[in-house]
Amino acid sequence: MPRTGPRTGEAGLRRPNDPPVLILTSLASGPKHGHALSKDIEDFAGVILGPGALYGAITRLEERGLIEPLESSDRRRPYRITTAGAAALAGAVADMRRLAEEGATRLTLSGGAI
């Protein structure tokens, strides 16, 4: 099956509930600092990311150039998604969509209901 975006694995994005995927998804709607990210992720995914896990993922995402910090006079520094991050998220979303469609198709073929 042809790929439409950057390979999910290459960007370090593996599963939908991986902290990097959740953080990129949250930042896709605008810059946020750590606490706002944590609350947003809990709201839209039901996943509670502890401070350690959140900042571990933020560190890796920044190293890969998928997010970047914004200037802040506060200790609560906001982050925004970069162009590369948006492309990586688009690839991950496309992969997830393909998987969801494949699952839906197979369930339909086998007579299951979704």
Place this chain on the structure above:
Amino acid sequence: MGPRADAGGRAPHRSAGLLRWYPATWRERYGDELDALMADSLGGRPPSPRFRLSIAWAGLRERAHGSGLVGDGSPPAERVRGGSLLVLCAWTAFVVGGVGFSKTSEHFVGTVPASGRPLSTGSFDAVQVLASVGAVLVVLGAVLVLPAFVRFLGAGGWPAIRRRVLWAGAATVVTVAAVIPLGVIAHRLNSAQRNGADWHYSVGFAVVALASVATLALWTAAAVAAVQRMELRTGLVVAESALATALAAVMVLITGSTALWWGSMAFSAPWFLQGTSTGTPGSPFELNIVVAMALMLGATLAAGFGVVRMSRSWSRLLSG
């Protein structure tokens, strides 16, 4: 901004000490942010044990990342260097286990009849020879890295390792200062008194043993801190990783030989392991040898992880 922050945006510091789990370079970049997030998350409550554990785990993972031990974000040379240093740390723990084995097996040749120890004598000799080989490999690794260490010091690297070296030096002084009187006292005691009958000596021995372990660990930490900061040529990184791989192989062989010694003693002379009279039946699971074996096995597994980590980066390191 969280409601509990002060006017300057500085949150209460009930969890600030947890940041020490993270490496200094990481703290400089993200420490304030994580501290603020922890304060927001806790909302003025003290951190729970689970919260502390999660931060400690995340901090240790960050240290492992910084050392090139986990993750694929660091360059191949860093990953190989991290693997080599892990083997060195594992060797330190292994030496502690080896000292425990040495204490257990002390005088066994003179105590156990020759007919009951052909296998144990051979495995014991193998442990001694292999331990010497391991020590030579470590010394060789240190000699190879010495010129880079001198350059590191010449380039102003001393402040970065000063605190660790001073701690290690102080621990060495304390250990030596404790060993000398203990040695004098030991010469005035008989074998039974040295092996638990005199509790004053036992306490002193335990203190010296702990001080020795601390000294060894502190010097290893100082060496790791220095090597992590040095500029190393690719050839040197490869040479050090080859020595580390050989050292890991030596650890496997020593662990196997020690297990063989233990097994043969359990079969032919379990009374020796328990320190009871000749021929007395008993369990071979004496605490000292169990702990020593566990340490050696754990250290060998850690060294194996280091070798696997290195081997996955060798081809990329040599090609590029």
